[in-house]
Amino acid sequence: MTIEIHGGKPSPFARKVIVACEEKGIAYESKDLIPFPKSPELLALNPLGKIPVLKDGDFTIPDSSVIVAYLERTGGGPKLYPEDAKEYARALFAEEYADTKGIEITSPFLWERFIKPKLMQAGDPDEERLASVREEQLPIFLDHLEGQLEEGATTLLSGFSIADVAMGVQLQNLEIAGESVDASRWPRTAHYASALLGRPSFKAAHP
Ligand SMILES: N[C@@H](CCC(=O)N[C@@H](CS)C(=O)NCC(=O)O)C(=O)O
Structure with missing residues (x-):
């Protein structure tokens, strides 16, 4: 069904x-x-x-x-929650972090550059607001991710998991808003974001 x-x-x-x-x-x-x-x-x-x-x-x-x-x-299909207890706990916390801190930091970009002007026709983006989020808040989220990722990693844990689903949609908020991850400051995160958002699943979810 x-x-x-x-x-x-x-x-x-x-x-x-x-x-x-x-x-x-x-x-x-x-x-x-x-x-x-x-x-x-x-x-x-x-x-x-x-x-x-x-x-x-x-x-x-x-x-x-x-x-x-x-x-x-x-639903069947590949598992999204790791078997190992510690990986499972890390995956759940990554999801929690993305769903709380991640959304707080990335949603202004999604709102100002996509939802407000394109879906609601409610005026131009407030770039002053975004400049302040970019300066003060965005580094908190990207520094956190950078610290969690191994060099060259395309998944946060040892395989694709709920952690990547949750972090990925927050990174996708930035992508939808045309906000890129500065690869010179956050190289691991930029590589991770590009690999993750290139997956067919994320492409299918793109509005
Ligand atoms: N913890 C909820 C959060 C859902 C959520 O905040 N959804 C937003 C849309 S992205 C919403 O419905 N916002 C309306 C509101 O907060 O009143 C989940 O994971 O589904």
């Missing part, structure tokens, strides 16, 4: 689920659902009023992290 992912590709959290499905070879339909304003339809699907939400037949479940964990147990 084809599952439904409610929440479109502009949402990095919907993209996490799309990338996971693509990597696992799970058939899905991507359905647009805007989380603003909090419609009764959205609140019925997710009491938190956020996207994405998964529908699998008569089963409905929200939250990208929960959805991917569900698909790991139901």
Whole structure:
């Protein structure tokens, strides 16, 4: 049966689920659902009023992290969670870091350069805001990644995992916004980002 992912590709959290499905070879339909304003339809699907939400037949479940964990147990395909306890814990923390700190730092770029001007037709990007995020916040995220990656690595851990799905969609926010990773300052991260975002799964999730 084809599952439904409610929440479109502009949402990095919907993209996490799309990338996971693509990597696992799970058939899905991507359905647009805007989380603003909090419609009764959205609140019925997710009491938190956020996207994405998964529908699998008569089963409905929200939250990208929960959805991917569900698909790991139901969907077949390559595993996204390492077997080894320490790698598993590192993968979960990388996901948590990307979903909290990563989104805080990359979403201004996605918002100002893509969602606001292109999807909402709500004016030009606030480049002054982005200059300050680039100066003060972006290095925190990129320094963290640089410190986690081995030289030449194309995955954060020993194989492709949920860590890469979650970090990848944050790096993809920058790519969508036309913001590149400075390879002279963050060489490992620039190499990682280019390898990751070149995967067919991330290309399929690109809005
Ligand atoms: N922890 C949630 C976060 C979901 C989330 O924040 N989604 C955004 C869209 S990218 C949203 O629905 N925002 C609306 C809101 O926060 O009210 C997940 O992993 O699914």
